[in-house]
Amino acid sequence: MFALADCNNFYASCERVFNPALRNRPVVVLSNNDGCVIARSQEAKQLGIRMGVPAFQIEKLLTDHQVAIFSSNYALYGDLSVRVMNTLASFAPSIEVYSIDEAFLDVSGIREEELEPLARRIRQTVLKNTGIPVGIGIAPTKTLAKLANRMAKKTREAVFILRKEEDIRKVLSETSVSDIWGIGNQHARFLNQHGMVSALDLTAAPDEWIRKNMTVVGLRTKKELEGTPCISLEEMVPDKKAICTSRSFGVPQKELQQLEEAVATFTVRCAEKLRQQHSAATKIMVFIHTNAFRADQPQYARNRVITLSPPTNNSIALVKAAVAGLRAIFRKGYLYKKAGVIVTDFVPETEIQQEIFAVQASPRMKKLMESVDKLNRENKTTVKIATQGSGRDWKLRQERLSPGYSTRWGEIMAEGNCEIRAYSYSI
DNA sequence: TCTGGGGTCCTAGGACCC
DNA sequence: TCTGGGGTCCTAGGACCC
16 A cells, blocks of 8 residues: 655645745745746635746736745755655655655555554644645555545545545546546547546556557556556665756846856756766756747757767866857857756766776866865855856846745744745735 | 746667677 | 568657656
């Protein structure tokens, strides 16, 4: 049996933990650049605010209902996530942290009548320890646990056990295919076209047909819905196979120099992530593009892949390559909205094929990077590469950022700087 | 005016090998 | 006119997730 614990309206709940004045008030959290709504409190959902809607399109609604609006504060959400996961981990022999706000727990071997009390206990403890409300679904497969979790939300019970065959049948018949974990937009439409509307309809289709039309991935989903586990608990977080750092700019950029500073900064971030997992990259791609939403402006989008020889995780070498790539694709006369860097084709850093005359992989360079990482642990801007520049002309728009309550000494909640603010939307 | 960021897996088809 | 059989590796594109 698997339990799926899912934080309710996670980012919105995080904002509330340190700001009780927000209770019972509609709260939304915006994506980077204060662009789209990416989290909504229950009250905000009831106002009809849809997931992913651009904030500017619902400006009036937000003002009229005094919705509290926040820029995303990933330092805060990441920190609270760790606390939630630590609490969850104390309840099960193994746990898979599936995303920032979700975890699967192994609850096999627990007597049927014990499942619900356990779930309630988990929920109470997480709430007490962190202030974050979670919903819990329990079922024989991960896909069914996802459905159970959905039912927990739907019924407002916060806990839902899906075990008996007749219960499973009933839930499947009431769930549309688009609400199944693993069935996205394309497949949902495809299934509908073939007359399959509910999850139960999907389970009635022949295996071979599913396999032919939806690959083995679709077949696994079907089996999981039938109660046969095909997706196991992944406790170990595997190393990444690709690492990407990209941002949209608060203000469109037209000069090469600003783009170079941004690309250098993204590259350094990728290099840090590479070193964290002890990988070195063989390829680096840099991309830039204009704002595709602006049909009235000239459009331009290019990327360039550069092969790194030898493979490296050295910030200096990577920045050199990325900037060279950028210079090759940059064209004057466009308003660039976004840039990014992706590193791929990793090898373990201990297995880099050395080349004659290679400076980058020298032991001194490795030590230098280690020292830089150490110095930057507290503050990311302690040591920078000159190409990153000193300004951040390309920075994000973040006009409604909440304090780093739990991650920055200067912003911690304490007498003297305990200023509880209620934000309302006005431009 | 204003529209996010970061990943994974699978398959088909082409290039290439003997 | 006729034109083999069997394999691997790589990549692009499409699907999905949060």
